[in-house]
Amino acid sequence: MAQGPDETGAPGQEALDAFSATVSRVAAALLPHVAALEFRTRRGVGAGSGVVITDDGYLVTNAHVVGASTSGGAYFSDGTQTVVDVVGSDPLSDLAVLRARGSTPKAATLGDASGLVVGQLVVAVGNPLGLNGSVSVGVVSGLGRSMPARSGQAARVIEDVIQTDAALNPGNSGGALADANASVVGINTAVAGVGLGLAVPVNSTTRRIVTTLMRDGRVLRAYLGLVSTPSPVPARQRERLGRTTALRVVEVITGSPAEVAGLRPGDLLLQAGGVDVHDAQSLQRLLFGEAIGTRLPITVLRGDAMVDVIAVPRQLESP
Numbered sequence: 001m002a003q004g005p006d007e008t009g010a011p012g013q014e015a016l017d018a019f020s021a022t023v024s025r026v027a028a029a030l031l032p033h034v035a036a037l038e039f040r041t042r043r044g045v046g047a048g049s050g051v052v053i054t055d056d057g058y059l060v061t062n063a064h065v066v067g068a069s070t071s072g073g074a075y076f077s078d079g080t081q082t083v084v085d086v087v088g089s090d091p092l093s094d095l096a097v098l099r100a101r102g103s104t105p106k107a108a109t110l111g112d113a114s115g116l117v118v119g120q121l122v123v124a125v126g127n128p129l130g131l132n133g134s135v136s137v138g139v140v141s142g143l144g145r146s147m148p149a150r151s152g153q154a155a156r157v158i159e160d161v162i163q164t165d166a167a168l169n170p171g172n173s174g175g176a177l178a179d180a181n182a183s184v185v186g187i188n189t190a191v192a193g194v195g196l197g198l199a200v201p202v203n204s205t206t207r208r209i210v211t212t213l214m215r216d217g218r219v220l221r222a223y224l225g226l227v228s229t230p231s232p233v234p235a236r237q238r239e240r241l242g243r244t245t246a247l248r249v250v251e252v253i254t255g256s257p258a259e260v261a262g263l264r265p266g267d268l269l270l271q272a273g274g275v276d277v278h279d280a281q282s283l284q285r286l287l288f289g290e291a292i293g294t295r296l297p298i299t300v301l302r303g304d305a306m307v308d309v310i311a312v313p314r315q316l317e318s319p
Contacts, residue, residue, distance in 0.1 A: 111183030126175025225256020
């Protein structure tokens with residue numbers, strides 16, 4: 001029988017050991033697959049972390065960890081060291097892919113952040129402040145957070161960012177955020193305050209970005225030229241439309257494909273390419289390279305009228 005709280009209200013030793021056993025098991029499973037990274041930058045030597053994602057030596061980390069570097073060093077807990085080359089970097093998702101010149105441990109198990117719930121146990125593994133193989137534990141304290149990203153004049157919002165209270169420090173960037181099954185569900189990316197860390201989720205969108213970086217070295221994006229924000233559908237329209245949320249167009253960039261198509265600030269964007277649009281990510285996932293130069297049907301609610309337009313996104317230019 002499980003031991004309950006003692007007279008002081010403290011948890012029983014058996015329960016505490018069960019928690020410790022879970023964290024220890026996740027740490028043991030993940031530590032061999034997380035590297036300490038070093039890159040030489042204009043400001044000196046930059047440090048971060050990276051996660052092995054294929055058995056033939058590909059790693060993922062943050063774009064801000066590699067910066068403008070083309071190569072660096074990776075150091076594993078078993079003593080393995082290797083030079084890594086930057087295969088591709090995407091500042092607008094804060095993800096970068098590396099390829100090891102030498103041998104690496106096998107790949108970590110990648111999970112899916114879409115199954116996370118608030119309050120769920122997560123374990124962060126990385127290289128904070130140069131300390132190899134550091135582990136911290138916490139819970140998912142928020143889901144669906146947004147984090148701005150910028151590359152030159154181009155801006156994007158990274159959606160569905162995971163918020164955790166697991167301790168993240170400089171050097172944790174690019175490390176693994178894992179669930180209790182030791183599956184990597186996020187790539188640690190930022191410290192937003194005391195007890196507030198953020199991680200880019202491992203989901204269908206980020207998997208696509210990583211795959212594209214591995215294949216092409218960069219991510220081509222289609223440019224529509226509007227700024228939007230999630231917005232409730234007016235109450236009088238909800239029953240007719242069968243939905244409660246959409247994207248409100250806040251700004252239309254002058255000369256952009258959105259302006260040419262006739263979109264206006266205040267429009268409520270309902271569909272793009274025949275797909276319902278509820279948030280920024282649902283629109284952004286339609287704007288990868290294959291959308292460049294193709295007709296994109298868009299349906300908006302303008303006042304009480306449904307308006308259909310055709311936009312032709314162009315390539316988002318690199319800075």
